[in-house]
Amino acid sequence: MARRVFTAAALVAVTALAAGCTQAVDGLAKAVRPDVSKVSGLDITTGESGAKPGVPDADLRVENADGGEMDRLAINTLADVEEYWSEQFPTNFDDKKFEPVKRLVSYDSNGTGVEICRTNTKGVANAFYCSLDDSIAWDRGDLLPMLDDAFGPMAVVTVLAHEMGHAVQYKLGEKGGINQSTPSIIKEQQADCYAGNFFRWVAEGKSKHFRISTGPGLNQVLATMFFIRDAAGTSAEKQGAHGSAFDRVAAFQFGFAGDPKRCADIDEQEIKSRITQQKFDPQEKDEGQGKGNLKVDDRRSLELLEESLRNAYKQSGATPPTLKQGDAECPDAQETSPASYCPATNTIAIDLPDLAKIGTPPKRGQKGGIGDFAAFAEIASRFALSIQKATGYSLEGPAAGLRTACLTGAWAGTTTESSARLRLSSGDLDEAVAELLADRSLIAADVNGTVVPSGFARVEAFRDGFFEGSGLCTRKYSG
Ligand SMILES: [Zn+2]
Numbered sequence: 001m002a003r004r005v006f007t008a009a010a011l012v013a014v015t016a017l018a019a020g021c022t023q024a025v026d027g028l029a030k031a032v033r034p035d036v037s038k039v040s041g042l043d044i045t046t047g048e049s050g051a052k053p054g055v056p057d058a059d060l061r062v063e064n065a066d067g068g069e070m071d072r073l074a075i076n077t078l079a080d081v082e083e084y085w086s087e088q089f090p091t092n093f094d095d096k097k098f099e100p101v102k103r104l105v106s107y108d109s110n111g112t113g114v115e116i117c118r119t120n121t122k123g124v125a126n127a128f129y130c131s132l133d134d135s136i137a138w139d140r141g142d143l144l145p146m147l148d149d150a151f152g153p154m155a156v157v158t159v160l161a162h163e164m165g166h167a168v169q170y171k172l173g174e175k176g177g178i179n180q181s182t183p184s185i186i187k188e189q190q191a192d193c194y195a196g197n198f199f200r201w202v203a204e205g206k207s208k209h210f211r212i213s214t215g216p217g218l219n220q221v222l223a224t225m226f227f228i229r230d231a232a233g234t235s236a237e238k239q240g241a242h243g244s245a246f247d248r249v250a251a252f253q254f255g256f257a258g259d260p261k262r263c264a265d266i267d268e269q270e271i272k273s274r275i276t277q278q279k280f281d282p283q284e285k286d287e288g289q290g291k292g293n294l295k296v297d298d299r300r301s302l303e304l305l306e307e308s309l310r311n312a313y314k315q316s317g318a319t320p321p322t323l324k325q326g327d328a329e330c331p332d333a334q335e336t337s338p339a340s341y342c343p344a345t346n347t348i349a350i351d352l353p354d355l356a357k358i359g360t361p362p363k364r365g366q367k368g369g370i371g372d373f374a375a376f377a378e379i380a381s382r383f384a385l386s387i388q389k390a391t392g393y394s395l396e397g398p399a400a401g402l403r404t405a406c407l408t409g410a411w412a413g414t415t416t417e418s419s420a421r422l423r424l425s426s427g428d429l430d431e432a433v434a435e436l437l438a439d440r441s442l443i444a445a446d447v448n449g450t451v452v453p454s455g456f457a458r459v460e461a462f463r464d465g466f467f468e469g470s471g472l473c474t475r476k477y478s479g
Helices: 008-024 069-092 143-151 153-176 184-203 216-227 245-257 260-264 268-274 299-312 352-359 372-390 398-414 428-437 455-468 470-476
Strands: 103-107 127-130 135-139 322-325 339-342 347-350
Touching (some): 069 103, 069 184, 127 153, 143 153, 153 184, 153 216, 184 216, 184 260, 245 428, 299 398, 352 372
Parallel strands (some): 322 347
Antiparallel strands (some): 339 347
């Protein structure tokens, strides 16, 4: 996040904006309220994810394969993804037939290079679709084993389903809304969305070789999307931009919840309305925590945060909670870390050392926390509980957890306003995604720290609040 000097001109702008927001969410139909025990209409499951046992391997012709575990995983994936698209093309795109990808190529980036797509693969730890010869290639030496080690086999499926998304784009041609001059961010958002379509089918149990739980299984898929995000400070307009984690996860989720036509509809206008990826503000200074990160246990930072939270929820009319350091000593809720909300006293107790751990981004090659936004959002989530208490909502259970994530997102939305003294910087929303996917995260936790088991639902609720404001949160997640 960043500090900004307050100006009188900017003040006028925010008042107008806030008035507009409340009206925009009026009259939301009851029908759109999600069942908080489900994820996009599917039950939240916690079973096994990965290869289905006892299923014979697919038989696809692959050049340069070594027959090892990574190639088998890739081949089974591509067979199932192609089966999915063979089913979907005719029903979604005017009886169009899906032609399988012409060339599948395995290579080892540590070994002798092969020529593909006018590139020599030596040292190229990647997976890609190439429209020049309609091929998909993957590095079985470095990339695939690294993904598998870090996030499990469904990470490999995620990356290859995304690459097949580019093949889908190419094969759809105009029906997919893509041409030679389409900016890369649109192509990448569509490919992430098409991958989401495929994972819905897997989650419904329709894939021959794979299964996935909608709880921990999808969490790993979203963690993979986080891992392959563009670095903070990348512009969405940059040629080759793939998107921030926040934007990539959104596209995947739209695909998971919708059909392939939803993905083909992603165009320049939609991108303009919802893409958050942006360069760092040139005025922004590095205060010793890396660009875009304030020191979270600094008194001034915490004062700015408190002011920002009070402004964000002002319209609720609730008495703001008192922030203090140290133990919670609360008679009616369990203590949580790094911050606790106590309903009885309307107090938030903050554990500064724990807060600093989450708020300090990792140094290159080291383990560390996440960043300032992740830490501030933890406090914001406890603040959001006090608003819920004052307005008569329950503070316990899954609906309270998702409402909290949504209200925290609503606060984040107010930090993009030009008048905000504590402002969102590039990379902050990706810190939110990282924190939301962590199982101990308070952003989507109820007053006792109990977290909704689906990271998918947690991120979705946060995004709802970010784009639509707090009015939507109490309507949609009324539980
Ligand atoms: Zn791509």
